[in-house]
Amino acid sequence: MNNIIVYCETDNGKLCDVSLELMTKARDLAAALSCDIEALLIGHNVKSLADELYQYGAKVVHLADDPKLEFFRTLPYAAITIALFRQEQPQIALFGATSVGRDLAPRVSSALHSGLTADCTCLEIGDHKDKEKEYKNLLYQIRPAFGGNIIATIVNPECRPQMATVREGVMKKEALATPVAGSIQPIEVNNILKDTDLAVEIIERHIEERKIDIKGAQIIVAGGFGVGSKENFQLLFDLAKVLGGEVGASRAAVDAGFIDHARQIGQTGVTVRPKLFISCGISGQIQHTAGMDQSAMIISINNDPDAPIHKIADYAIVGDLNEIIPKMIKSYKQNSK
């Protein structure tokens, strides 16, 4: 009772990274609250995934396994989740901010009248005081809003569970050295589902390769001719991955075959205005800067102190990108929680 429940999503028979990241985060929260972590697993033929969840700290895996649940559909998944939360009364419930989590979690929060905070970038335990009352050990749900221009800390003083969604890659994923001794608790699917829960029918599904979408990215790490090779672009992908961003490029880098055209930024590529733009080995010609100079913050890395890109940057780093990018990754890993 009053534990933390993580909704664990699967994709093609495997647990999604975001769910394991949430399990990892839930361990910190559970330690602060002295409670246990439980997982909710819904699908078909997913029972064997429970072992992996024990490695991430799940004491109990609530399992709803049924052919009707093979693919995500809102109504049956929501009915099961709502029934489980009513029964188990978790104090906290976490969901990945995926197309599934962002469809399911609001439906559940509405049925339970428990608040839900979207796209949290940070979750902490802390106290809260308002005019009438003091609250101990609430979940601080910290999230950007307003197009990333403000950061709000949201709390849920009275209603339970305190619900939050988190995007993939925001939290770290780390298995335990020794798995906990967990167990499966089967959910009686047919006692919960009504015929009307199956009203929406999936007619077709096509899962494709991930589309490159640098336009929607809040953080972009862009490389130019100075990156030197296709292989060396991996450095930029590494930095983008740890920061949760995307990789962009100048035309010279695209023309040299270092990288895909879909990532070209500038007059003949896409125009971006992310929160943070990190430019690596790009000189800063006008045809390029036309596509990125409205970024909220620009960091330039170029070994030429007179490169024009440094003039429009908020932070100009004069140096070799091959040394600086690894330092940034290392420093980020040390300093982020």
Place this chain on the structure above:
Amino acid sequence: MDKKLKIVVLAKQVPDTRNVGKDAMKEDGTVNRAALPAIFNPEDMNALEQALRIKDLIPGTEIQLLTMGPGRAADVIREGMFRGADGGILLTDRKFAGADTLATSYALAQAIKKINPDLIIAGRQAIDGDTAQVGPQVAEKLDLPQITYAEEVLGLENGRITIRRRLERGVEVVASPLPVLVTVTASAAPCRPRNAKQLMKYKHARTLSEDQQAEPNTYAVALDQREYLRIPEWGYAEIGGEENGYGLAGSPTKVKKIENIILQAKESKVLSGSDEDINGLIQELIASHTIG
């Protein structure tokens, strides 16, 4: 083809957070929210277009916009009417203020019950609150199925709607009985422009409050005669329900703290590639929530 439908399009007026140019920035590098223009939430435009396409297919279909907000949100309804909607309702009441997504959904759901539509189309997400929660929550409050991230309505026959949805990594085609709530994503077709005839027809559409605030003018006379130019305003008195389900009282989430992000360093800082410089920079970026 099907019988004519009644469609409600949910549309929100939002500050244009996507175009925070350096001009909308304050001295300290934070966004001047008041300086951002109020616009029709972009994905709600995509939602309106899907409704208009259904109306093209099934003549006689009626599209009503529903928006909750302050008096000036009537602009959203006029904009929708200029593009082909038949009318709209402004949900406005002091009691509705300070709502989180649950209290917002409660108000919208109460109003929708009164309209009793066959189909509700919303945007996926509003660009200010950025939660994408209102659509699914309204569906739950009305006990209706939901189809999120819709990209195109593919068919509408025998009381069933077929829709292509865009997921992170692919597409899915689903079918649902009506009534249903659909949320539309930005990759759907853009909204058609204003229509000159509609613009002429609805140019002077006003809420009663707008008329009362305006200088006395000749339109007031015309309005008395032309009912379709009156944009209704609904408050608690019109939609009823539980008083403490609305606004701040009906909101389980509370904003504890808001920090403004410093988007711009005041001047260009030149750094060396030394460990100290890089470490200092990363710590600054984390402290300002630019990364992390």
